[in-house]
Amino acid sequence: MVQTEIGPVCFSDTEFAEYALKRALSKTPAPFSGVIFDMDGVIFDSEREVLHAWQEVAAKHQIPHIADVIIACLGTNFQATRKKFDDFYGADFPFDQYEDEMRAIFYRRYDENHGLPLKKGVKGLLVDLKSRNVPVALASSTREEVVRRELEDAKIIEYFDAIVCGDMVARSKPAPDIFLKAAETISIAPTDGFVIEDSYNGIRAAHAAALRPIMVPDLKGPDEEMKAKTEVILPDLDTVRTYFDAIDVKL
Missing domain, CATH: 3.40.50.1000 (HAD superfamily/HAD-like)
Known part of the structure; x- marks a missing residue:
């Protein structure tokens, strides 16, 4: 409509x-x-791939509202993304650990699909x-x-x-x-x-x-x-x- x-x-x-x-x-x-x-x-079509990878991490660690946070981060660099996570989840949020897990999922799919769509x-x-x-x-x-x-x-x-x-x-x-x-x-x-x-x-x-x-x-x-x-x-x-x-x- x-x-x-x-x-x-x-x-x-x-x-x-x-x-x-x-x-x-x-x-x-x-x-x-x-x-x-x-x-x-x-x-x-990489933002969808990143979102799906983060959703997998979020399901594993019971992280709420991950889609809202990722959409708010779209277009920003690593430092700005980290700040948005800190602002939303608090300074004690283990961003580096979870981001490493997300990247591992993302690049596993990247290699399986021979690049990004x-x-x-x-x-x-x-x-x-x-x-x-x-x-x-x-x-x-x-x-x-x-x-x-x-x-x-x-x-x-x-x-x-x-x-x-x-x-x-x-x-x-x-x-x-x-x-x-x-x-x-x-x-x-x-x-x-x-x-x-x-x-x-x-x-x-x-x-x-x-x-x-x-x-x-x-x-x-x-x-x-x-x-x-x-x-x-x-x-x-x-x-x-x-x-x-x-x-x-x-x-």
Whole structure:
């Protein structure tokens, strides 16, 4: 059920994508010069994998409300995640022990599945942007070593002109640092660049950087704050690709 100008309407996935795209293009988007991708939850279906691993740890140790805490941590780096756990569970929470257990579960599944599952439409969008000579950066709160390994395992690292990671900037999302650095690295003005994000913290960071946030929701849908801070909300990357195809590139 989607709230539209004529009231709530039930859409199929295809109908919703068409509706969202038509609504987005009705605003006559300005030309763009570059695109910055978040990684987890946008390129890879990794946030769901992390949540499932944490839920397994939580079941073993009887940790309450783990899904709420993980969703609040989406988009942040390790230090910010640790702080959120401390704030919620208390300073005596054995975060390091449980986080090690979570990682063991996560990487066991990673190895079993030969990497992370790509989100729908990733490869087509990256190929299309490359064919249009649009500069593309990745801005992930994850450590560089991990980011490069996951992109290489997925055989998509060559599509990124720049990679900026959480261990390269002083402040984590929702601070704008990582997106400002990514925009600078691919030589675009913030107002000429799109950011594709799924998390609330990522959208807040892109908005604070004066970039043009596109939200593609993953584990949590948009609220009124997200609607106010995004240029557009689209259901998947195939729809983002169609959206970009309708907009002029300013190179």
